[in-house]
Amino acid sequence: MVAFRNxxxxxxxxxxxxxxxxxxxLALGLIIFDKRYDHLGQIRRFLSVAAYPVQLAVASPxxxxxxxxxxxxxxxxxxxxxxxxxAELRLANFRLQRYEAVEAESQRLRALRDNTxxxxxxxxxxxxxxxxxxxFRERVLxxxxxxxxxxxxxxxxxxxxxxxxxxxxxxVTSEVILLSDAAHxxxxxxxxxxxxxIAVGTGDMTRLKLPYLPTSADVVAGDLxxxxxxxxxxxxxxxxGTVAEVRRDPAQSLADVDVRPAAALDxxxxxxxxxxxxxxxxxxxxxxxxxxxxxxxxxxxxxxPAAKAAPPQSAHPGGNPR
Amino acid sequence: xxxxxxxxxLPMVFSALLALALAVIPxxxxxxxxxxxxxxxxxxxxSIESPRAGGLxxxxxxxxxxxxxxxxxxxxxxxxxTLTAAWATHLRLRLRVFSLVSQSLTILALLTxxxxxxxxxxxxxxxxxxxxxxxxxxxxxxxxxPLMNGLLGRAx
Numbered sequence: 087m088v089a090f091r092n093x094x095x096x097x098x099x100x101x102x103x104x105x106x107x108x109x110x111x112l113a114l115g116l117i118i119f120d121k122r123y124d125h126l127g128q129i130r131r132f133l134s135v136a137a138y139p140v141q142l143a144v145a146s147p148x149x150x151x152x153x154x155x156x157x158x159x160x161x162x163x164x165x166x167x168x169x170x171x172x173a174e175l176r177l178a179n180f181r182l183q184r185y186e187a188v189e190a191e192s193q194r195l196r197a198l199r200d201n202t203x204x205x206x207x208x209x210x211x212x213x214x215x216x217x218x219x220x221x222f223r224e225r226v227l228x229x230x231x232x233x234x235x236x237x238x239x240x241x242x243x244x245x246x247x248x249x250x251x252x253x254x255x256x257x258v259t260s261e262v263i264l265l266s267d268a269a270h271x272x273x274x275x276x277x278x279x280x281x282x283x284i285a286v287g288t289g290d291m292t293r294l295k296l297p298y299l300p301t302s303a304d305v306v307a308g309d310l311x312x313x314x315x316x317x318x319x320x321x322x323x324x325x326x327g328t329v330a331e332v333r334r335d336p337a338q339s340l341a342d343v344d345v346r347p348a349a350a351l352d353x354x355x356x357x358x359x360x361x362x363x364x365x366x367x368x369x370x371x372x373x374x375x376x377x378x379x380x381x382x383x384x385x386x387x388x389x390x391p392a393a394k395a396a397p398p399q400s401a402h403p404g405g406n407p408r
Numbered sequence: 409x410x411x412x413x414x415x416x417x418l419p420m421v422f423s424a425l426l427a428l429a430l431a432v433i434p435x436x437x438x439x440x441x442x443x444x445x446x447x448x449x450x451x452x453x454x455s456i457e458s459p460r461a462g463g464l465x466x467x468x469x470x471x472x473x474x475x476x477x478x479x480x481x482x483x484x485x486x487x488x489x490t491l492t493a494a495w496a497t498h499l500r501l502r503l504r505v506f507s508l509v510s511q512s513l514t515i516l517a518l519l520t521x522x523x524x525x526x527x528x529x530x531x532x533x534x535x536x537x538x539x540x541x542x543x544x545x546x547x548x549x550x551x552x553x554p555l556m557n558g559l560l561g562r563a564x
Contacts, residue, residue, distance in 0.1 A: 102464070106494035109468045113490055116483025121533050130482055137476040144429045217432045219478045221440040222537045269535070289539070 131232060134256040141217055141227065141259070148216040208361040210234055214354065215259065224267035224291065228357055231258045239319055241360045247325035247348030248272065248313055249357055264351050265326070266291045274326050275314035279304055282314050285326055291351040294327055296343035301334045305343060321360055417461055423450050423560060424470055432477050441541040444549035447474060448489060448522055452515060453560050455493045456500040467493035480535045488525035492518050508554045515553045519546035 120130070212230035219225045230236050232255050240252040242262050250270065253263040263270055268289040274296075275282050281304060285294045299305055309329040315322025325348040333342040427446040435443055451470050455463035471486030496503070496518055503511055523546050530536055 102459070102494060102497055105464045106490060109464055109490040110487055113468065113471065113483040113487035117481050117487065117529065117533070120482040130476070133472070134476050137473060140425065140428055140473075141432060141477065144433050148434065216434045217477075218434050218440055218443075219432070221443065222539045222542055 131255070131257050135258065138256075138258060141215060145216040210236075210359045210361075212236075212260075212357050212359060214357060219261065222289075224264040224270075224287065224289065224351075225253065226262050226264065228260050228262055229258065230359060231256045231260045233258055234359075235361075236260045236359055241320040241362075243324060243358045243360060244349045244354040244356065246350050246354075247327070248320060249349040249351065249354065251319065252359070262357065264291065265294060265347055265349065266351055272320065272326060273314045273316045274311045276305060276329075277310040277312050281305065282316070285311060285345055292346065293330075294345040294347055296329075296345060297340065299341045299343055300339060301336070301341045303341060305329055305332055305341070307331055311345060311348075318362070321362055419560075420454050420458075420461060420466060423454075424466060426450075428470070428473055428477070431474065441544055442548050443545065444552055445519065445522070445545055448492075448519065449515070449549055449553065449556050450560070451489060451493050452496045452518060453556065455496040456503050457560075459497045459500060463497050464490060464493055480530065481533045484526060484529045484533075487529065488522050491525060492522040495521065508557070511557070512550045512553045516546055516550035519549045522546070 210230060212228040212234075215227045215229055217227050219227060228242075236252055236255050238252055238255055242249045242251055248265060250262045250264040250267070252260050254261040264287070265272060265285070266287040266289065268287050270287040271284050273282065274285045281299075283296050283298050283303075286297055288295055296305070296311075307329050311326040311329065313320040313322055313324045313326055327345040327347040329343060330346045331344040333344075335342070424447065427450040430446040431443075447470050451463075451467045454461065454466055467489045468486050471484075471489035472482075474485035474489070475482050499514065503514060506514065520543070523542060527537070527542065
């Protein structure tokens with residue numbers, strides 16, 4: 087105690103201990119309030135507006151460089167890219183021709199089964215800001231926030247498939263947790279046979295895993311995984327990834343399945359925020375839940391009640407379960 | 409080395425802002441784990457150099473800024489940085505006469521303490537990061553301490 091009250095060269099006591107205790111208590115109070123109650127959501131949103139200039143200042147040189155590189159690309163490469171895009175568009179249009187009819191048919195059939203899946207109603211495009219948030223968590227900052235109606239738990243897609251979900255919303259930005267974050271899980275379905283399970287992140291952007299499939303499960307490398315729409319957070323039928331490898335150890339009861347994500351988690355720059363059709367989104371709970379919530383979830387059927395029963399906030403593993 | 413006589417607020421604020429920018433500047437994946445806590449080093453430097461110019465206040469505000477740009481819980485970095493900066497301020501008279509190597513070792517201890525507090529708060533609030541590579545940052549930070557000391561010492 088006494089040792090802390092060092093005197094400066096001028097002979098004044100610095101009151102270090104007092105200030106240290108004061109600030110520590112203040113910080114501790116912030117932690118407790120932020121963690122226990124959601125009282126700080128508004129304050130935090132407000133404060134982060136102050137941090138926005140710094141984030142913008144860091145991100146803009148990189149964006150400027152991208153812009154510069156884009157504007158000096160040669161005419162030839164532009165032409166080549168245009169030709170490629172046109173070919174892609176033709177192909178996409180070709181595939182779309184039957185889409186409307188198939189979707190209507192699917193809705194009709196689902197209505198018969200009284201099982202209307204959530205359908206995406208509205209999209210907003212957001213750009214990833216060039217910032218590193220945390221080396222140990224798979225998160226990105228996107229330039230759409232509360233101002234644009236983004237909410238916590240919202241599904242986020244990129245052009246390849248499901249990208250992640252919104253973990254935190256600030257005034258003009260939001261933090262998106264990637265599918266591959268070790269704390270993220272998403273209910274999926276194997277497109278080939280409808281087998282439901284949960285895909286869990288690994289902390290590696292190029293790999294997800296399916297930890298709850300029994301060794302006898304019908305899954306082979308190359309299977310396409312799509313969102314099952316169970317739990318209500320994600321729209322149904324969007325690609326999550328393809329099965330890369332299935333390892334079956336006869337001594338284990340669960341298979342070891344690696345999945346390659348469909349979304350370009352490490353390359354995408356533009357993301358789509360999805361709003362579900364309100365009538366379909368009857369349950370407002372998040373679609374994912376932490377892996378440890380369902381220890382016996384090797385039965386795919388367990389995914390449904392678990393996801394449904396989970397309370398809104400604990401169902402969302404976005405790292406900030408208030 | 410500069411004494412406490414005339415507080416140097418301007419370079420202090422400027423270096424802190426620069427360090428905050430360095431804390432979020434994008435680095436390629438593998439290098440990212442080696443990123444030292446620049447802002448923490450800057451706060452330590454000013455805590456040791458001129459604590460009366462507001463070392464602890466700077467620590468608290470810098471911590472809050474870190475919470476805002478990368479934190480999981482508001483107040484996490486603020487608490488860790490306040491405590492370790494107070495520790496650095498307490499050690500400052502000894503640190504000033506240390507050789508650069510001993511200074512770096514002390515900074516390593518301070519940075520490890522900082523990282524441990526973060527680790528502990530992460531665990532207590534239910535977002536544990538058990539990745540071993542988070543303990544790399546203190547080592548890198550201690551290694552670049554002499555360099556930073558030289559750079560900031562020459563600030564006007």
